[in-house]
Amino acid sequence: MNDELDLLLQDDWLHPPPDFTQRVMQRIQSLPHRASHAATPVQARSSRWSRLRWLATATGLVGSGMLGLSQLAGFVFGLWVSASAI
Secondary structure, eight states: OHHHHHHHHHSOSOOOOTTHHHHHHHHHHHSOOOOSSOOOHHHHHHHHHHHHHHHHHHHHHHHHHHHHHHHHHHHHHHHHHHHHHO
């Protein structure tokens, strides 16, 4: 059984076709280019929600980090108080 598994692991599982790179590059070149500074109202609204989502995520991470640090400090302080009382 181990010999079969070793043979499977030695073989590459992904064999792309020979013209894969050319086809991908052709599709990339045929994609429409977006204007970098021309924003529609929908894009502006989407950007605003994206920033709000990022701000909410950052606030949640900072808040939970502070809560976690306070729990860690309480635990360490509790160990220190109990060890010094002995």
